Amino acid sequence: MKTTLTINGASYELEADSRTSLLDALRNHLGLTGSKKGCDHGQCGSCTVIADGRRINSCLTLACMMDGVEITTIEGLGEPGALSPLQDAFVRHDGYQCGYCTPGQICAATAMLDEIKAGWPSVVTDDLTASPELSEAEISERMSGNLCRCAAYPNIVDAISEVAGVNGWKEAAE
Amino acid sequence: MKPFDYARAQDVSGALDAGKIIAGGTNLLDLMKLGVETPERVVDITRLDLKRIEDHEGGLRIGALVSNSDLAVDDRVRRNYEVLSRALLSGASGQLRNMATTGGNLLQRTRCYYFQDVASPCNKREPGSGCRAKGGATRLHAILGASEHCIATHPSDMAVAMQALDASVEIEGAEGTRTVPLAEFYVLPGDRPDIETVLKPGELITAVILPAPLPGRQTYRKVRDRASYAFALVSVAGIVSVKDGVIEQAALAFGGVAPRPWRNLEVETALAGREPTRETFDAAADILLAGAEGQGGNDFKIPLLRRTFRAVLGELTQGA
Structure with a gap:
């Protein structure tokens, strides 16, 4: 068809x-x-x-x-030379090992950040009626639909945290 | 996947008795890939006007095509039906919630490993063929409401919250519209586990009706094998009001433990008018768990349900 x-x-x-x-x-x-x-x-x-x-x-x-x-x-x-902010952050934070899950991770994270902007809560949000504040716990919950068999999760969370401007992001340690 | 003809319904009447209904597709396509579902004709209803959440007699009328995401984040649901918002947000993943619909969630099939494996006999897939789950791996299986022919659980979180909220299902058929309380929508397996609801062939769910919100605190507690993106081993949806130090009213439903979102009104009666103490909670849990039967691999669910039940009641009554 x-x-x-x-x-x-x-x-x-x-x-x-x-x-x-x-x-x-x-x-x-x-x-x-x-x-x-x-x-x-x-x-x-x-x-x-x-x-x-x-x-x-x-x-x-x-x-x-x-x-x-x-x-x-x-x-x-994005494309080489003109990466999206998340693509660029995944590269700099080494948010992968084999890279197979990465396109899905980045597409999911891109739309997830828009969900935050729209005020969507998650199941780990304490007050459902307030605007959610992004934290590492919120990112982990909201990204749980994307598995990484190499377990690059800490760096994935760092990459997303940087782009999202999460307080306490470990910039000083980089 | 077996070949099928694809058609798109232009209106509700065009979807009635027209073939296997597809909306979000998250469960149906999965089962078609596994060979569990083999429809000859698939009817796409995603363009129908069933995507609105409307104020309705003090409550809400939720169109069958409202996505799980849209329902969970609706301001009215977050404010007045927290138990439903939390149940939805605890289910599946962000991607799946964007696709999955209200009607489809109600009708999703069990995640029993043997139901999904077409090489295994299964009374739900082929009545009379037998049940491999009994005596097999039963971690996900039922402790309440099962039969000798089927011990599968209903996997939904959303429907558990709706059961506690006294929701009804609006159904369109060739003979018109009817509304069925969710308490009467699901049928127990008995000797026909292939029949899961009172929905007749050719009928279509068009909406879910929520009555006006109950007073009191609400929550949804889900216990599972990993912190996110897993089906419930045990879940409790609770709405409890306390007045002058005693429980005024409790509405409770349970997931992961039975072939349908489980509710037992005797449990609620045992709580009403009592002080919120551990003794009160345990006495009610005794009623809930009377007749509970483990299958070996899921024996742990009996004490787990009791503890989760107590924890939820403790949370909802503390300081109230």
């Missing part, structure tokens, strides 16, 4: 079986291999992309359901 997808501001005509996930469409049909396939069951987060401003698991999304939705992948966040 035919679907028109909007990805990183460009329009793509996809001709694919109805079973094609958004992740497989990106990687196998459109050559956008930045998004990674880890578990393919929504458990690891390495396929995370941003749809109409919200982070989603592209492996649990049918491509044919996504016409009219603005998709942003890691390729749309």
Whole structure:
């Protein structure tokens, strides 16, 4: 079946079986291999992309359901020489080891910081009616949908903390 | 995944009896990849006008397509239904909550390992084929409400909070609209564990109705194998009011322990009018746990549920 997808501001005509996930469409049909396939069951987060401003698991999304939705992948966040603030921070903080989960981590973190700006609480927020204050505990909870098999979590949290301007970020120790 | 025809519903009537409904897809596509679900026709309802949260008779009417994120962060839910907001925020991950819908969350299937493994017999997948969970790995399984044919648990957090909140489910069918209390929506497995709700073939959930908020404090306590992004081993949704040193009213529901979001009104009756003491909590827990049965790997849930129950009641009544 035919679907028109909007990805990183460009329009793509996809001709694919109805079973094609958004992740497989990106990687196998459109050559956008930045998004990674880890578990393919929504458990690891390495396929995370941003749809109409919200982070989603592209492996649990049918491509044919996504016409009219603005998709942003890691390729749309920045490029060599013009990295997004989170991409740059992940490099400087060594927020990875093998790097396989990194595109998903950065897409998830990008949308997560927008959720904070919109005032969304998390389950570790004490007062649900107040604007949440970002802390390392908040970042860990909000990023729990992205697994890192190399366990680079401390550096991932540092990278996100720096971009988010979290108080007490360990700048002096760098 | 088996091939299927894809169609998009243009209105609610076009979605009735049209095929397997897909909305967020987070559970259905997972089960289709595993071969547990093999629909011939998938009907996409994501473009239907069921995404609003409206004030309704002092409470809220939540459209079936409202995402778990949108519901959790709604100002009215955060202010008046904290137990629901916390339950939603304790479930899944940020990504999944953005996709998962209110109706889909109610209808999500068990995470029983044997249900998800098509190489295992399963009375829920194929009635009469047997149950591999009994005598198998039972860490996630039920201690209340199970049958000899099925010991699976319902995995939702959201539905546990809604059960404590006396929610109802609005259902559209060929014969019109009906509203079913959530307390009557889920059916116990008995000898037909494949039948999980009173939803009839071809019907569609269009909304969840919350009555006006109850007085008192609210919380949702979830105990799990890791601090985030895991299903409940045991959870407690509680709304408790205290007046003049005694418990005035308690509404409590329990997750991770039964085939449906569990509620036992006798537990609440045993609390009402009593002082919030450990003896009161234990006497109520005795009623909750009467008939509780472990399967070996989940025996720990019986004392864990008692302790979590006491902790939640202690938190909600302390200093009140």
